[in-house]
Amino acid sequence: MEQQAIDYCNMNVKCKGVEMSRSMSDCGSSGSEEEMGIRKGPWTEEEDTILANYISLHGEGHWNSLARAAGLKRTGKSCRLRWLNYLRPNVRRGNISLQEQLLILDLHSRWGNRWSKIAQELPGRTDNEIKNYWRTRVVKQAKQMKCDVNSKQFRDALRFVWIPRLVERIQASSSRTASPCSQYCSRPLHHVESTSLSDHSMASGDDDTSSRTHSTETKEACSSGNRHLEYLPEFQAFEEGNADLWTYENICFLQQQFADDS
DNA sequence: AAGGCCTGCAACCGCAGCGTT
């Protein structure tokens, strides 16, 4: 605990690798809250240190009284958010790994926009981070396909193309590095694959079948008789995120390929 | 070099649920 406090004191708050602007005038405040001395906008290094030190000494929770007691001119909500999304010791930063992407896609297919619930399955990741990932990557991809992110068309695209491809890439990278697929996941991938979304190509949940490799399953999903989807331009467009080829017709074509297999 | 556009992320807002009085 004491060590934590020391760490926080030495912590440099960075955003995208650069020091964030600390100009108080940059931080907008609404009239009434300004009168009450409530600050908004980006947190300063000093505020971070105060909050982290206070929590290291007194623990988290009771955010409104915590904000007052710590002498922070912030709302309790703001303090809570800053702690959970940024200052908490076990917050993982950096790119979302392939395994995490797979897990997010899988869990979202089951739970929808239950970001906090999904975040619980990805240790160190926050609901905010996952939500941002979904909006900046997945929703963007749906827009490129000119379809709704919740449409059957897009869900099938995820299920039959994006997810199998992710599994394959994970398998490829894990065989190169000899690291387990579940390195960054809270549970092994074969559990992920046993979920509702995986009933087409990855249905094997019990441990007896977990020895089946992901690549085998993916090949089963991706192959169409003597013809592998990965050699099709539509599939490559999917993989490369080529918006020009990610057309509705192409998605239908891909779906047809898989339908023919089954 | 500079201006405009795009992207990703931190932070805010509104609301719902829950506990307490």
Added chain:
DNA sequence: GAACGCTGCGGTTGCAGGCCT
């Protein structure tokens, strides 16, 4: 059971930095 405050969640916004022309 109504009122109130607190907490947590999901949606949205604002902005810094990167990219493009």
